[in-house]
Structures are given as structure tokens and as C-alpha cells.
Amino acid sequence: MISNGDIVLRLLTAAALGSFIGFERERLLWSAGIRTHMLVCVGACLFMIVSAYGFQHATEMEHVTLDPSRIAAQVVSGVGFLGAGAILLRGNIVRGLTTAASIWAVAALGLAAGGGLYFAAGAATVIILVILAGMKPLEDAYRTRL
Template identity: 70%
Template sequence: MLSNIEIIARLALSALLGSLVGLERERLLWAAGLRTHMLVAVGACLIMIVSAFGFSDVLSENHVVLDPSRVAAQVVSGIGFLGAGTILLRGEVVRGLTTAASLWAVAAVGLAVGGGLYVAAVATTLIVLIILAGVKPIEEHYQARMQTRPLRLVARTGEMSIDVLQEVTGERSSRIKQFVVRQSGSEGLDEVTVTFVRLSQRSIEAIAERLRQHPGVISVETDVS
């Protein structure tokens, strides 16, 4: 059986490691922040301690065999209920999956500390922090490049076709996702909406500037909502 000091040390370490992950989520103002991650880590740690050492007196009896992993295994499945509470549907976008995953990982950290696997717990915490904070800029950069960017222009009727647009955009013509021409409210003018994909805002501005120089184009807007 563990000493009282060892039990307290394990619980404190799990709270500390959980707080490191929770601080990163708190910085982004998520519902599951500092306290939630600390509670999950400490709770998982205590469950692991109880699972591994809480039945030592019973094991002294004859014909009694216990599997200490059974109680801990319930944490892995049970934490899903808490994680589901952090997942929100905002319009057509699901948010909170990363926070739910971090709660699940923190629960595993707590189990590791409760089982005495300190190196594994600390290493996992560092890896989780690198994933949450270090990989996020890469993810945002990739998502920014993958998002669609519309461009709207007004041109004289018949002056702007897909062939003309491809000639103006050059090598970026392969990034054209949609090309829509509508009759404008003014006679003799067309309203053209072009949607690009995997282009930065700087590239869109460069294309808009080239379109403004085309003789058939009246106006170009890049700030299209």
C-alpha cells in the first residue's frame, strides 16, 4: 500500500499536469478550461490509485483475485460523457472536439500518475501541449489556404467570360471553383461572382488589381460577405 505522502504527491502532480493543459484551453475561453482539466486529472488519478491499491486488504483473503485495470478501464469509456458536453454545434460547424480530446488525454495522464508512471505522464503532458499550442498555427494556416474566397466584379455585358478570367488569373486559374454571371440592375452591365479556393487574401488582391486594369471591368470587390 502507498504511503499517505505518496498518495498526496500523485494527486498533486496529476492536478499540476492537468492545469498545464487546462491553461491552454482557458486562454481560448473554452467552457472546459483550467478547473475542468484539473478535476478530470485528479479524479482519474484517484480512481487509478483506488483501482491499484484500494483492495489490498481484500486480496489477503483466500480465493480472491482482482484485476486492478478493470476500474481504470471505466475511466477511458466514462470520460466520453464529459467530453460530449464540450462539443457544441454552432450553425453547421461542430466546435469543441479538440477540447473533448484534451479531456480524454488528461484523464489518461491522471491514470498514469495514479499508477506511478511519472515519466509517461509528464511526457504525455508535454506532447499534448505541443499539439494544442504548437500545431495550432500550422492548422490555422492550412485551413486559411483551404477556405474559399469570393470576388465580385461588375463588367460590361459580354466582356467577362471564363476564358477571359482564366487569361487574367494566369496560373491561378486552376484555383477557380465557381464562376457565376448575372445581369446587373443597370442595363449593359453584368455582375460576376468568382469563388477561388486555396488562395491567400494577398493573391486575391493581386487578381483583383489585374481585373481592374481590364478595359471591360467597371469595378471589383474583394470584401464579399
């Protein structure tokens, strides 16, 4: 079993990483902002902690086998519903795909933090921020040329 301090560290790491992504979305006034991204990231982190450590006592029972990856897999599916809620269809224009993708990516950050993969979660956060903030000016420049 992991310590209470490690649990708090993992949850706070998830909250911080989710807030970075959420702030980037918030500054552009998108529907899912800081709080949404933080909640998804912390929730996914907690699911991972529960999945990996919450049933350790059951593994000591005879004829019991557990697969901790099952809960993580369900997080991926469940977050898809949140993402679908962020996607709007207005006439022939679809909006919110990037926000939905960022919610999905933040869930993955939470799973990584919950699994104690701090470097992977931190590196992915930087990459996601580069994609969201750094690619937007390039995308806009390309579109104005068309």
C-alpha cells in the same frame, strides 16, 4: 500499500499536469478550462490509486481475484460522457472536439500519475501541449491557404 506522502505526490502531480493542459484551453477561452482539466486529471488519478491499492486487503482473502485495470477502463468510458458534453452542434458546424479530446487525454494523464508513471505522464503532457498550442498556428495557416 503506498505511503500517504506518495498518494499526495501522485494527486498533486495530476493536478499540476491537468492545470498545464487546462491553462492552454483557458487562454483560448474554451468552455473547459483549468479547473475542469485539473478535476478530471485528479479524479482519474484517485480512481487509479483506489483501483491499484484500495482493495489490497481483499487480495489476502481466499478465493478472491481482483483486476485493478477494470476501474481504469471505466474511467476511459466515463470521461467519454464529459467529452460528449463539450461537443456542440451549431447548424452544420461541430465545435468542441479538441476540448473533448483534451479532457480524455487529461484523464489518461491522471491514470498515469496515479499509477506512479511520472515520466510517462510528464512526457505525454509536453506532447499534448505541443499538439494543442504548437499545431494551432500551423492549422490556421493551412486553413487560410484554402
